[in-house]
Amino acid sequence: MILTVTPNPALDRTWRVDRLTHGETHRTDAGAARAGGKGVNVARVAHSQGASVLAVSTVGGRTGVEFAADLGAGGVPNRLVPVAGATRQSVAIVDESRGDTTILNERGVNPADPEWAELLGEVVDALPGAQVLVISGSLPPGAPPTLLPLLIGTARDAGVPVIVDTSGPALLHAADAGASVVKPNAAELVEATGISDPVGGARSLTARGVELVLLSLGARGMLAVTASEVLHARLDAPLAGNPTGAGDAGVAACAVLYADGIRDPAMILTRATAWSAAAVLMPLAGEISDEWPALESRLIVTPYDPTAREERL
Numbered sequence: 001m002i003l004t005v006t007p008n009p010a011l012d013r014t015w016r017v018d019r020l021t022h023g024e025t026h027r028t029d030a031g032a033a034r035a036g037g038k039g040v041n042v043a044r045v046a047h048s049q050g051a052s053v054l055a056v057s058t059v060g061g062r063t064g065v066e067f068a069a070d071l072g073a074g075g076v077p078n079r080l081v082p083v084a085g086a087t088r089q090s091v092a093i094v095d096e097s098r099g100d101t102t103i104l105n106e107r108g109v110n111p112a113d114p115e116w117a118e119l120l121g122e123v124v125d126a127l128p129g130a131q132v133l134v135i136s137g138s139l140p141p142g143a144p145p146t147l148l149p150l151l152i153g154t155a156r157d158a159g160v161p162v163i164v165d166t167s168g169p170a171l172l173h174a175a176d177a178g179a180s181v182v183k184p185n186a187a188e189l190v191e192a193t194g195i196s197d198p199v200g201g202a203r204s205l206t207a208r209g210v211e212l213v214l215l216s217l218g219a220r221g222m223l224a225v226t227a228s229e230v231l232h233a234r235l236d237a238p239l240a241g242n243p244t245g246a247g248d249a250g251v252a253a254c255a256v257l258y259a260d261g262i263r264d265p266a267m268i269l270t271r272a273t274a275w276s277a278a279a280v281l282m283p284l285a286g287e288i289s290d291e292w293p294a295l296e297s298r299l300i301v302t303p304y305d306p307t308a309r310e311e312r313l
Helices: 040-046 061-073 113-129 147-157 169-177 185-192 198-206 244-261 264-280 292-297
Strands: 002-006 009-015 032-036 053-059 078-083 086-094 100-105 132-136 162-165 212-216 220-227 230-234 301-303
Touching: 002 040, 002 113, 002 244, 009 061, 032 040, 032 061, 040 053, 040 132, 040 244, 053 061, 053 113, 061 078, 078 113, 113 147, 132 147, 132 244, 147 162, 147 169, 147 230, 162 169, 162 244, 169 185, 185 198, 185 212, 198 212, 198 220, 212 244, 212 264, 220 264, 230 264, 244 264, 264 292, 264 301
Parallel strands: 002 053, 002 132, 009 086, 053 078, 132 162
Antiparallel strands: 009 032, 086 100, 212 220, 220 230, 230 301
């Protein structure tokens, strides 16, 4: 079973416009709303591909009611901890003419210490049936700095590997606490490590004990960095679509393989890149296209060569 924790869930709202023009009024059809946050998206994708999952998160306020109803309607097994603060919202505006997306994320409200303790209790209860723990997404402002290390340490004590997708100082805390895999994007890696070279930044995390760094490069694919090798996977041609949730789909692929006992970086990189690409073809985060096997067959996977023009970041 894949156990996911979303410390800062969101009710994701998506609107599509013909063209987004700064400072102008826009007409749009009714938007879509669904339970989101990175860990929830990971659970959705893995569940859709037949994996056993359990999504643990918090829920509060009117948006929390809508969040819980949507997650239940989607059939994703979950345990939601009631909190006083309202579940935050995330707004994605898809520009149809450009094929890009503008995202507005509320920061979220930090749960009280007893609420965090209840969430940790749900994780502890679920760990005996888990093959991997995924902690994914931002932390709300004011979240205790011990939260990630405590979750990771609890899983490691239970013999469960941990995959973390977060940013800022929390990324370094996750590495120091013993995360097996981390998945930053290029900007997050520079922000956390202060190192502009992507391989150097990733290697600074493996030096802290991380087994595998999956580094998202957007349209340029993904890197898999270990202490001994660096691999690059990319499609033979870029895709147009909605990139929201593409990284979450990559984490889901990694989690599914980890739950099956697979640790080969090339296999993980290939599947993660294919699922990320397949997510771009879907209108909402938390979904991947059934065309992912065809996308996987189009991938070019090579040792990373920083001097090659097509691989420069």
